[in-house]
Amino acid sequence: MAPILRERKRLPPQSGYGLRIGRGEVLRIIDVEGEQVSDVMAFAADDLDDCLSSGRSIDYNDTIRFTAGHVLYSARSRPMFSVVEDTAGRHDFLYTPCSPDTFRIIYGNTNDHPSCEENLRAAFRSMGMVPRGGLPTTFNAFMNVAMGEDGRVRVDPPTSRAGDHIDLRAEMDLLVGVTACSAEMSNNYAFKPIVIEVYRG
């Protein structure tokens, strides 16, 4: 039986969106035009102090390159998402979302600039939740971080092509924020939409 699509949403360039996803549902993130990053943060519906954790996920999967077959864990070491399909193959789980400070520190830009941090905060506020402190490291779908042997990291253009997607199955009830990323370098200096779809399990 084909999975049932219960929601489809197009995120305009440099925007964010918040949604609740039930255990067993699958969040599909589609890079509809190619070379567009999408930052993802999630909080446990039963414990809003528990959120997606890069460090726990790296530790339990023995990798910094996440793809189909990997499990993304929470800070309290609970499985949050299973990566069940991935046509892109390159994502990042090292960087925090771009923020006004990112644009000031990295780009020297102190003017108003959309950011994933602010868009994610607005997404969570839309669900009645205010994350404390700065957001932790997000799962950055399609973000292409190259790493040298010396540990130096560099943000390269995404390798994802139009239509590439990654499917994340929720392993618990979640509040999820997702963006069409706002940072120039991460998206090869062009901002595009992201489409998300949610399938019933």
Add this chain to the structure above:
Amino acid sequence: MAPILRERKRLPPQSGYGLRIGRGEVLRIIDVEGEQVSDVMAFAADDLDDCLSSGRSIDYNDTIRFTAGHVLYSARSRPMFSVVEDTAGRHDFLYTPCSPDTFRIIYGNTNDHPSCEENLRAAFRSMGMVPRGGLPTTFNAFMNVAMGEDGRVRVDPPTSRAGDHIDLRAEMDLLVGVTACSAEMSNNYAFKPIVIEVYRG
């Protein structure tokens, strides 16, 4: 003028310690016997929702290998520590502290086992503070994480020798938790003490 030592503390094997460090003071972490990891977490004294951030630090330093000259940032993008001296040269900022879940998931051990997560929590409790949720990624002094070209990570024995140290200058008033790490693999299967010293700026 030589810096003034205001505190020296020996952390027994598999233990933790909490202390306040003022802006301008230098925290020296000494691997007194060699091959012993020390996990570090810090919260801003003026904002206990703001803590050390691996993701921000990686982003603003363009590296996952931190050493002298680098700045460790908070989740709110404020400088927390400057690394001012480092005789070891290999540390980790990818892994969360070992926890009861780590020992269950990685080692298959469900018996009681000391852990950095619990030792850090106790350290912060000793200062009247209870961190929310699971602890984020710690700065893991002397931890030696090897990375393959495919992104796979592996915990190797520390390269640090007896007496190696790293000096972290506080760039703001901080509540700091520090451990002598409790995980077998991280410490080449032997647990040793860590010595910390705090120098006035």
